[in-house]
Structure formats: structure tokens, C-alpha cells
Amino acid sequence: MEVVPVTAELQESSATTTSERVPVAELLRRRRPGTSLESAFYTDEDVHALDLDVVFSRQWIFAAAAAEIPEAGDYLTVDVGSSSVVVVRDDDEQVRAFHNVCRHRGSRLLEDRGFVGNIVCPYHRWTYDLEGSLLHAEAQPPGFDKTCFSLRPVHVRDLAGLVFICLADEAPEDFDAVAELVEPHLRPYRLGEAKVAAQHDLAEQGNWKLVMENNRECYHCDGHPELITAYFPLFAYDEEDISPRLRPLYERYQRAAADLEVVRRAQGVPMVDHRQLADRVVGFQLTHMPLDGEGRSFGAHGASLSRRLLGDVQDPVFGDLSIHLQPNSWFHVLGDHAVVFSVMPTSVSTSVLRTTWLVHPDAEEGVDYDLATLRAVWDATNEQDRALVAATQKGVADPAYVPGPYSMVEDDVEAFVSWYVTRLREHLGPDAVPPTVPDARSGD
């Protein structure tokens, strides 16, 4: 990692008072790579409207695990800003997505999740099939043409058991290329056939980007005592920083990585990593990490959390396949379970973190896994992060806040921010936002 001296210059940087509002284009133009974003990105209603529009209504976003709607007729709804999307498995077992809005006078059609034969509006009983076609509407004049009133479709993809949607008319094409890179890694876990062991929605008192930034670094991982017993405690170091004192630990880590590679190769599963977080539209990162201690799962010191291994996995020491996707999701896929995370904005200063635990479809609660134990590490970690995000939302909303410098272990935060800033710049166009100098720090 190349470094640039961070000097007093930052201190003079643009503190904005609550009374003066800076146009978003100007905020984007003056964004300094290697430092946190200005206050307005976390507090301004105009920025938030732009986030909902440019990010959440135009990019591919993670919606649900396919395992949440296993049977034909199963549906769930996803709120994206003031949009609601019905994700439903149709009679051919295909996953489909529609805007959750009746074509008559606009009533919401379905709530939460459940099972339906057809989609019947609760207001005046207009009835749609699972492909969105209007089957029936009472008391219509003779000229009424039902084919004009189908439900409005939403783009949807099932990537090896992970369902993504895109609300845009034209969805970014980049998704399919990324899916092709990711799919072979996920295939052996057969997540689409998994069982949902638990799901939890955590109300965050912070802008969605603060929740994402929190996820994208382990600089704060000392605050996660439950989580870090499963990992090699090297997350604050680059290889060149390994001191003689850390050498034995580092060598242990290298051995575990080598062992993991052997195991995965034996199953014919790729172990190459990918890191394209900022430089493509569907920014992503895919990492295979050995675990410490027993090396099996997120239990204390790497202990196993479910007796049944996922899909085709045969060795319990199968590492942590960690996938990060821009803008709103990340995944930990282990030999015995997977944990699926997504962040949805609910206002400029609040969001919801959804966590879903997946296990083998035949794993029995109380027999193969203890639910509280399965959830414990991420319940604790999420709650610790919730407090940090809330404290940061308050701080960045303070007129005294000035963006500060990222440390040497916050590259992925920079990559997230850079991906985000790029999306907004593209949207506003080169005339609105002249480019700034590239970040000298980013290896991305």
C-alpha cells in the first residue's frame, strides 16, 4: 500500500454549517480520496433522494435468499425506499418480481410474506396470475383491455440461491459477468435448497452508507470479541507489517490457508480470490479465508455450529467464503452454514440490516444445531456495530465534523466510497461533476 502524508491541510477542509447547503455535484467534485465523506452524504435529504434513485433504483441490489420462497406460490415483499417489490416463485418455479402496486387505484397487493395462488388486490379484487397478467376485474366497460393492466415487472436474477433485483428499466448488464465469476464458488453449497434457520431485522440509527462502511473494515474488530476468536488476528496488518513477534501466528495462518486449498481442490472447487470493488458497475470482492482454532465455523475458536454440512461440502474445515457486493450486501458461506446480510435505507439517517442464517435443508433445530448458538456471534457483532454506527451518525451530523483520513487497513471502505461516488458522478454527468485527481492510496 502506497501512502501519502496526511497533513494539516485536512483540518482546513470544508466544514459545512447546517445553514448552507452545498449542491451534490460540488460535494462530489471536492471529494478527497483517502478520507471519509463529508457530512451531507449522511444527512442531506437531496443526497438521500439521489441515493434512492441512482443506487437503490438503478443498481442490482440483493433482495433475499431464494430459500425464503422455496415452493411455487411462495412470495415475499421487499421495501426499497417508497417502492415495494413482490418476489414470487411462479408455477414453473421461476423467481419473478413485480411492483407491489395494483393497476386499478394503486393499493398495495401483498404484505410481508406468504403463499398465494393468484395475486388478488384487497381493495376491489382485481386478480393477477403469478406472471403478473390481469385475469379479472369487475364492472369494466366493454372496451376495457386487460392486457394493458399487467403488473409492472422488476428485473430479477437468482445467483446460485441469492436473489438480486434491479428496479431500473434497463438493468446494468455487468451483473451476468460477475455472476459467472461468482457462481462456481457458490455452487457446491447449494444455497437455493438450504433451509432458513433464522432471520433478523436490526434497526440502524444511521445512513445506509455508514452501515456499509462499518462492514468494509476490521479496523474496529477489537470491539467484536465473539467474532474474532474464529479469525486469525491479522486483520489490522499488511504482510510487510508482520513483526517478529507476529511471525509464528502468521505462519500458522499460512499453513491453514494451504490446507484449505488442498481440501477445496480435492472437491474441485475454485479458491482464487477476486477484488473488483470499485472498478466495475457490479463491484464485488470474493475471498477464501481459513479460520483459526478448530477452523470449522463461527463458534468459539472456530467450532462447528451445525452438524450437517451444506450442499456437497464434505470436509468440515472448508473455510469462510466471504463475498462483498456493492451497494448493499455481503455473505459468509461456511461448510456448515451461511450468513446473508443486506442493508436497506429507511430514511437519510436510518436503515435496516437484515441477517439471514441458512443451514442444510435437513438440519434439525435442537438436534443438528442450537439456534441461539448458531445466531450468537452475529447477533452480538451486529449489535456492537449498531452502536458504533449510531454514534457515527450523530458525529457526522455535527457541524464540527470534518472528514478524516482512512488508516492503512481501510482500503475497502475507500473502495466502497469510490464505487458510490463514481455511480453518482456518472449519473450527474461529466459536465456537472469535473473529475478530481485519482486516489494515490487505492490499490483498487
Place this chain on the structure above:
Amino acid sequence: MEVVPVTAELQESSATTTSERVPVAELLRRRRPGTSLESAFYTDEDVHALDLDVVFSRQWIFAAAAAEIPEAGDYLTVDVGSSSVVVVRDDDEQVRAFHNVCRHRGSRLLEDRGFVGNIVCPYHRWTYDLEGSLLHAEAQPPGFDKTCFSLRPVHVRDLAGLVFICLADEAPEDFDAVAELVEPHLRPYRLGEAKVAAQHDLAEQGNWKLVMENNRECYHCDGHPELITAYFPLFAYDEEDISPRLRPLYERYQRAAADLEVVRRAQGVPMVDHRQLADRVVGFQLTHMPLDGEGRSFGAHGASLSRRLLGDVQDPVFGDLSIHLQPNSWFHVLGDHAVVFSVMPTSVSTSVLRTTWLVHPDAEEGVDYDLATLRAVWDATNEQDRALVAATQKGVADPAYVPGPYSMVEDDVEAFVSWYVTRLREHLGPDAVPPTVPDARSGD
């Protein structure tokens, strides 16, 4: 009813995203008769400010039943946006209305409802009589002229026991002509002398217009099992739609209507209907409807709900006198009781539905009527409608919502919307809003 083919054209119609705001004048100009309003009418703060100004601060609105303040000194307060109005019966038993604001430093004078001799400000004890004159203010300089600090009056009318107010400096003159048409129908019930058996305020999670639109059609009445047992199940039909299967039902209905006419004529009470919902300033509709089953009241299958008949009514089978008034009220007046409804906006996306049940002044609870039974049908119906309104508020706030076509039995919804759009157009003026083509569907 004339019909116009509804085609794919609608589908292309103006979906607005949250980020672009369309001026109200443009929204009014492009409003298409025969279809529901665009999203902004239910979600935009500018539209809401205009609604409060043009509709609720300039039109005659229903405030209360006169029976709520039977004695001199009785008062109640009515909130209209951020305005509060005191409606009080003065020492001459006249109903008067004042702005509920002290002329000193502005404190609210009275809360809720009660009884007063004079109106004394809770802050510094400025004291006003029931005609609004300032009687007393302490520690004033010699030149202080009390006559300059009377309470600011509000226009008020008592229409046969129904109290209407108008916050405008100049109230629409049309009210008196409508009152003259309506009064003879209401007179025999003597509502001004009735007893308030119950009153309920229901918090609606929807714009006030969605609550009104819900009231103005029975296209959704299959969702009201308690209510429809008292009505002839013909609400989704025009006469020409009556199929052979429905013929016996229709003939039963016609006989009941004819019988009702005989009874009402015997009491010298008019039975002509009126429908001027969209084409006058005080838009209204007045309908005499026979009830099904026992034909007496809103009990199951038309059963009676109070033993004492209202006012001068002599026959328990006296039909349902149903009155709809723009913008915010409707009334069901039956032989044995009346139910009075009004809608008040509390924000762009919330409102309050007030329901008041009136019975004969001597009707005794537990003896002549059972309170829970009296209320049951409208408590249930209001709650069913509350859920539909809430689902529709969410749906029309969705960027994917596009206005849809009214069915053949939603004429009164069109009339309400048309009345509303006309008021806003008049306010903004012909230069701001060029007229659109008239609605080919409306018989209004």
C-alpha cells in the same frame, strides 16, 4: 353510462420518480378524467398545503353535530390543519365560532370540549364573552382599546342540526341554496335535539382524499360483510346490467322503494333525490334508499338499533337518507338513529375519520338501545376501510404507481375528484391551469 375504451395509453402515463417534483398547476392540467389521481396529490407537501388552504380554509366544512353543544356555554374545538376553531353556543343559544387564539400573545384558549361562562385565556387571564368581545385585560396602558381585541370570528351555519364552518374571509354563498334544498329532508329527524350516543375518532394512515374516495364507491363493498346485510346487494350494478338471475332481487328492491315513498309521503316528507356532486361549489348528493330485510336500520338484515324513533318519524321503516357533501362529510339518517361522518387531514399522509352516532334525546342506553350493537356495523366497516386506505396510501406513494381507470360503478369517486380539481384550478386561475378535455364518462 357512456364508456370510453381504456387502452395501453394509460400504461405510458406519467409515473413520477421521487426526485422530480411536478408543479401543481401541471398536475392539474394533465389530470385525466376517468382515472385516479397521480401520486403527488396524495404525497406532496405542496399539494397538501394547497389542500389546507384552498379546500379546508376556504370551503364550507362539516364541524360537528349541533347536538354536541346542546346548552348555552357548551363548546367544542375543531382542528383544521394548524388552525383550531372554538364552536360555542352563546347565551342566546346561537352557535358561534371563533379562532381559538388569544389576542394577547396567542395562547390556545380552550381545549377539547366543555362548558364555560366566559372564555378566559389560561396564560394571562384575558377574558372574552361568548360573542368574542374582550371584557378584561390586566395591566394595560391607558390608551388600550379593548374593542380592537375581540376574538376573530369564523363563519358558521347550523343546517337542521349539522354545524358547518368556513374559515375564509368570504364564505362561498352557495351554501345557503344547498341548505334550502337539504333542510326539508332533515327537518323531520330533528337532529339538533338528538342525543350523542357515541363518538369515535379513527386515525387513518392515508391522505384525506383517499378516505373520501373510499367513501364514494361501493365497488369494494364485498369487504364489508356487516354493512351489506342491510342493503340490497345491487351496488355494483347499473339498471341495464340487471341479469335475469338478479331480476327477482331487483324487483324486491323496487317494491321496497315504492313502499318507502308511500310512508314518507304520508308524513309529508320529500323523497326526491339530488346529485350535484361536481358542478357546484357546495357539491352534494342526497339519496333516499330503502333497506333490505326488515328494512328498519343497520342491524343485521335491516334490524332496528334503537326503540325510539328520531324526531317526528312515525314509521320504523323510514329508509336511509344518505347525504354526501364535498369536501369532507357524509351522513346516514335512519328512522331510529343517524350516523355522522367527517374527515380531517392531519398531515399529507394521515387523517382522522370522526364518526358520531345520534339517537332520540330520550333514548336510554341499555334500555332503548345497546351501545355496542348500535356502533357495531360502522365500527367494523370503518376499520375495514382504514386497512384499505392505508394499503392504498402506501401504493400510491410507490414510484411504480400509475393512475388506473375507474370502473363503471365509481362515478362518485370521479365526481369527488372532479370537484376537488375544479377548486384547485379556480384557485390557481385559468392562466396557470389551461383546461383539459371534459370527461366523456361522467354523467355528472
Place this chain on the structure above:
Amino acid sequence: MEVVPVTAELQESSATTTSERVPVAELLRRRRPGTSLESAFYTDEDVHALDLDVVFSRQWIFAAAAAEIPEAGDYLTVDVGSSSVVVVRDDDEQVRAFHNVCRHRGSRLLEDRGFVGNIVCPYHRWTYDLEGSLLHAEAQPPGFDKTCFSLRPVHVRDLAGLVFICLADEAPEDFDAVAELVEPHLRPYRLGEAKVAAQHDLAEQGNWKLVMENNRECYHCDGHPELITAYFPLFAYDEEDISPRLRPLYERYQRAAADLEVVRRAQGVPMVDHRQLADRVVGFQLTHMPLDGEGRSFGAHGASLSRRLLGDVQDPVFGDLSIHLQPNSWFHVLGDHAVVFSVMPTSVSTSVLRTTWLVHPDAEEGVDYDLATLRAVWDATNEQDRALVAATQKGVADPAYVPGPYSMVEDDVEAFVSWYVTRLREHLGPDAVPPTVPDARSGD
């Protein structure tokens, strides 16, 4: 007090409807001395942003009693709009103040109050000493210069045990001159060494200025039965207004005042009053008032509330040293205890009133004072005022509200408003706000 006839002219004055927004400069220009402020000053978000900026972020505001942080390392936090300030006693026992914002990614550093050795950010453990210097930050590149990342300081003064802060870069210099006038009056009470017996935060449903205006007059004191038993009931009178009936009361008051002067002189303590509420930047008033009845404290009829007298006070009949400071505080300092009040805005229509009771450091609860009795009079009075402020916030937000005339005993309300309007005018500049005619009524 000179008087000006108040005529019908006021009645015509500028009622603004919710739909039209008047620029603040215009509101300031047309403000009429001798009358309450227009609605927008209590309801408009732009005015509120200006209040936070011009008043709360540029003036000296009362933050806390020094007795709340008696030891080195004791800290408390103060919220001012979206700002948070840490007030901490450093290792040299000096009171210091910093913005409560980490220089890394902006997290809040400390919550509420407590004790710390260093200030450690909860997020990534950046560590600052009590003088605000960054001591430690992990994983920084070689060029990282810690001296560039000190906590941002806030101006702070300890005036005889009362801590004031100023968030401006340049704090108004006037403070020191006022402190010099006030300090000799406070010195004998040694408030810095006092004990905090109680503190209460009361949520007010009103703009902060309504809470201040309520404090600045006793025209409403008939509504405070508990409070007024300790005072001579003369608060609604000027000397020339004393009627023959009031003469004996007035003479009793004069004797008590003379006695108080003797006692205070014997202790070498000044008894001169000051009134510079509107005509200096740090507007203040300082009054020595004898109490009625026993003359000792705020107990019923002047009864004592704590057996231990504050600081060097030797006579229990030591009067009420009442200090009013613009914009947000007032103080009652009595022989046996002091009560400290401050108002902080929390939104345009809400604020918090903080009340702190101080007693002698050795006074023991249950022995020297009964806590409930000590608090009773101000708990009751604050609650009575809370209801009045809430009723007034609703009233001034009503479109029917028009500013009304101050009575002859509301001079200090006029002085508060005048001070406030002057600050806003100075900020916007003479070009934006041409001056209006001076107030003929103000003796200020």
C-alpha cells in the same frame, strides 16, 4: 413606563398563511416593538436554522454548573442543535470544552456524563488527552502527523461556578466585562464548590423563545400558587400603580429590602442591581429581591429549604439574587440553595428546560434538606409553565394568530425579543434589514 396607545392598527397586522413564506429579513424589518413576534419566529424551519446558527452557535450560552464536574477527568456533554460539546475538567482542574466528534471518521466520543482518564473513541480507539491532543491512532502511514488531529476546541468560561460556552470561532468579547460585573455578587455563594442535589430535564412542546418569554414576565404568576407565597405579590405593579389598598404591603416590602441591604453590607456583598438586557451582546439583568414571610427561601411563605447555608453566607435571610442572561439561562441564588435554569432548542417547536438544584457541599439529603421539598416549588412551577408554553406554541402556529400588545409588566419580554431581533439583524446586515423605528415603550 411610557405608554403608547394600542389601536386597531394591530388587528390589520400581518397574518401569514401557511402557504406563503416571508423571508426572515422582511420579518425582522417589520417587527413592531411592544408586540409579540410573528408566527414564523416560532414555526419556520429557516428561522430555526438561523436561531441555531446566530444565537446558539455564536453567542455565549450557559452549559452547566461547574459543580457537575467537580474532579479532574469528570465530564459532561451538552447538545446544542446537532452539535455536541464535551465539557471536561482537565488534569490541572481547568474546565475545558471540545467538539464531541472524532477526527478519524467522526464518531461521537463520549455520551451523557462520567469520568475518563483519556478520551478514547469507541470506534477505532483513537485516543486523546484531556487537552484534546491525539495521543494514539493505530495503523497510520508513516507521514501521519498526530498534531493535525487534535479535538476541535470550544470557548469556555467558568463564571463563579457557572460554566458558559461559545461555539463560534470568535467568541463575543463582551462576556468578560459582564463577568466582572456579576462575579462579586456570586462570589460569597461559592457555587463552584456546591453539591448538585438534583437535576431535571423537562421536555417543552414549544420553541425555545416561548420558554424564555415565559420566564421573563410575572404577568402570568397567578398561575404559580406554590411560587408566589415566597414573593411579595407586587410583580404586576409599577411603583406609581400602588393603590392605597396596596400601600401597607408595599411598605412591608420596602422594609424587607432595607433589612436585606443591611445584612448584605455586613457581609461586604454588593446589592446594586443591573439591567442591560437588550443593549449589550451579553444581555443580562441582576436583581436582589427580598423574600416575603420568613424571607429565607422558596419554602411556603419564605421558609428555609436547607439547613446549611451556601458558601460564606451567614444570615439565612439573604434574599433572592436573581440573574437573567440572554439567550438561554437564569438563576435564583438564595442563602440556602441555588436553582440554575437553561433552555436548549431541540427542534423549531420543542426544547428542553434543564433545572439544577445546588446546595452546600456538606448538606446531607434527609438530614439537612428533604429532596422532594427542595424541588417542590420549581417542579410545580416548571410544570405549570410547560402547559402554558405548549398552549402558546399551538396558538402562534395557528394562521389566525396576530401579534398582540405587551402589557405594562412585560418589559423584560420586550427586552428579550429586542435582544434577539438585534442579533439576527446584525447577522443579516444593515442592507438586508433596514432598521425599524425604536420602541417608544422600552425603558431599556
